[in-house]
Amino acid sequence: MGTAAVFGLGSMGYGMADSLxxxxxxxxxxxxxxxxxxxxxxxxxxxGEPADIAGELDAAIVVVLNAAQTETVLxxxxxxxxxxxxxxxxxxxxxxxxxxxxxxxxxxxRDMSDRCGKYGVHYLDAPISxxxxxxxxxxxxxxxxxxxxxxxxxxxxxxxxxxTVFELGNxxxxxxxxxxxxxxxxGVHIATMAEALTFGITQGVEPDKFVEVISQCxxxxxxxxxxxxxxxxxxxxxxxxxxxxxxxxxIVLDIAKSAKFxxxxxxxxxxxxxxxxxxxxxxxxxxxxAKVYAKNAGITLPGS
Numbered sequence: 420m421g422t423a424a425v426f427g428l429g430s431m432g433y434g435m436a437d438s439l440x441x442x443x444x445x446x447x448x449x450x451x452x453x454x455x456x457x458x459x460x461x462x463x464x465x466x467g468e469p470a471d472i473a474g475e476l477d478a479a480i481v482v483v484l485n486a487a488q489t490e491t492v493l494x495x496x497x498x499x500x501x502x503x504x505x506x507x508x509x510x511x512x513x514x515x516x517x518x519x520x521x522x523x524x525x526x527x528x529r530d531m532s533d534r535c536g537k538y539g540v541h542y543l544d545a546p547i548s549x550x551x552x553x554x555x556x557x558x559x560x561x562x563x564x565x566x567x568x569x570x571x572x573x574x575x576x577x578x579x580x581x582x583t584v585f586e587l588g589n590x591x592x593x594x595x596x597x598x599x600x601x602x603x604x605x606g607v608h609i610a611t612m613a614e615a616l617t618f619g620i621t622q623g624v625e626p627d628k629f630v631e632v633i634s635q636c637x638x639x640x641x642x643x644x645x646x647x648x649x650x651x652x653x654x655x656x657x658x659x660x661x662x663x664x665x666x667x668x669x670i671v672l673d674i675a676k677s678a679k680f681x682x683x684x685x686x687x688x689x690x691x692x693x694x695x696x697x698x699x700x701x702x703x704x705x706x707x708x709a710k711v712y713a714k715n716a717g718i719t720l721p722g723s
Contacts, residue, residue, distance in 0.1 A: 420444045421477035421575050424507075426469075426492045428455040430658055431520075431547060432482035434554030435580050439480075440464060441557065442579035447472050473510035478576045479517045482547070485666055486523040493517060493531060513539030516572035520547045520561075522602055522667050524674055525592035532565070532591035541569035544591035546598030548605075549582075550645065551658050558582040562601070564593035599674055602667040603685050608642035609664070610688035613709035616647055620718050626651045649706040653722015661708060662701035664692040 424447035425436040432448075433455065439446045440463060448459035448466055456466050469492070473479070481492050495506035508517065517535055519528065519542065532542035543565040553559050557580055563570070564587040570577075577584050587593040615638070619629045630647045633639055649655060668689040675682040691708050698714070700707045713720045 422475050423447070423478040423480055423576055424449060424469075424472060424476050425480045425482060426450075427482035427484075427488075428452070428459055429482065430551035431554045432480075433459065434551055434556075435480065435482060435520075435547075435559070436464060437462070437555055438557035438580045439576060442575075444576065444579060447476075469507050470505055470510060473507040474512060476507075476511055476515055478515065478573060479507055479511065480520065480576065480580075481517065482520045485521055486527045489519055489521050489523065489527075489531065493519075494534065508535055508538050508540050511538065511540050514541070514568075514572065516541040516543055516569055518543045518545045518573055518576065520545050522546055522598050522670055523595050524670055525595045525599075528591040528595045541566065541572050542591055543569040543573045544594035545573070545577075546594050546601075547581075548598070548601055553582070554580075560585065562587060562594045562597040564588040564595075565591055596674075599671050603671045603682070605642055606664045606668045606671075606692070607684055607688045608640045609646055609705050610691045610708055612640065612643040612647055613650070613691070613706065613712055615643075616650060617709055617712035617716055617718060617720075620713075620720075621716055626721055646704075646706040649704050650709050651721055653720065655700075655703040655707045657702060657704045659705050660702050661692055661695045661705050664689070664705060664708075665696060665701075668692065 420443045422445040423439055425432050426449050428448050428450040436446050436448045446464050448464045450456050460466050481489050483489055493506050493508045528544040535542040543563055545561050545563045547559050547561050549559040559581045560583045561581045562585050566589055587597055616629050630651055634644045671685055691711055694711045695708045
């Protein structure tokens with residue numbers, strides 16, 4: 420089996436690292452949150468300094484927040500004292516693969532692919548979808564694009580982490596474009612679910628009855644079925660936080676602007692997440708966007 424490092428042990432990355440270990444790969448886990456790394460190593464994973472382990476890796480799986488963090492992992496941030504930039508790509512072996520999983524603009528993915536290629540390192544544009552539970556069970560959907568060699572190098576690791584790998588083309592960027600489409604829908608669906616559930620409360624529809632009925636009707640969505648129970652339970656422990664949508668829907672709108680494409684429904688959904696973050700809910704589960712509607716309507720949600 421191969422050797423991989425997962426950069427970013429958040430709700431998705433931790434599950435992905437565990438899935439790789441379960442498939443008998445050697446796995447390093449790295450994160451700026453020390454407790455996440457300690458938990459991972461206590462359960463049998465390894466860790467180390469990026470510069471020290473880069474040369475051992477068959478795959479670097481980057482599951483960080485955004486494009487800036489992805490670029491820092493791969494090519495480094497300039498040290499203020501020495502001016503040195505330290506990233507993993509320069510130290511990786513030729514033929515190793517980077518799998519970049521954050522939601523980023525397609526042109527950023529193409530740029531990273533070109534820069535990795537200069538060092539003989541393959542780049543797979545590999546955004547992920549499915550949530551923390553599927554990540555932990557090795558059942559993610561991965562929207563991937565890259566060269567045949569990138570797919571071949573990544574295949575043993577993809578098999579461990581994903582139930583479905585959509586092969587979307589032989590060049591980076593196509594995977595990120597598809598992820599932007601997915602995030603447009605997912606963000607809008609969460610905001611719309613919150614609007615519908617709180618609207619129902621104003622009409623005497625209990626939240627638990629809303630979930631029971633609408634989840635079996637044409638108005639349902641995966642996000643409704645997954646997130647509405649969080650509101651019913653009054654449990655906003657983050658599986659995916661409100662602030663993620665400021666980033667992801669912001670990326671969607673940036674891409675839309677560059678394409679001169681009007682996306683008014685996306686813009687409206689983003690405003691609700693911005694309002695939620697402004698109310699101090701940014702680190703709560705994204706279902707907490709319902710609290711914006713509840714506050715405006717003067718209604719009480721379960722657990723409030």
